[in-house]
Amino acid sequence: MTRTEDRTETLNLVFGAVADSTRRSILDRLRSGPLTVTELAKPYAMSLNAVSKHVKRLESAGLIRREVRGREHSCQLDAAALEDAMKWMSYYSKFWSERLDALEKHLIDKRKRGTK
Secondary structure (H helix, E strand, O other), X not given: OXXXXXXXXXXXXXXXXXXXXHHHHXXXXXXXXXXXXHHHHOOOOOOHHHHHHHHHHHHHOOOEEEEEEOOEEEEEEOHHHHHHHHHHHHHHHHHHHHHHHHHHHHHHHHHHHOXX
């Protein structure tokens, strides 16, 4: 697999994982520190098994790390995987910002010339 293919696969996993509101909520909750899967499941109206599937999806995307101690699974945020996604998005943010700036300049120049 090439570096570009590897990066594309990483982005696919990250964007797929954060596409779900429950998984985004789990990431938000982990910002304050590690939680067990049981603790993560408390605010959701779903089974522990369903929350565990969300955790596995986040884990496979590299967004969380899980540590197993006996029967207890502790999860911790690992936001490093978001860095590539942020770089990808910042390119497009810059692109659109430049386009909108050019449009604004065009409209101001047009107004100064008194044309519609």
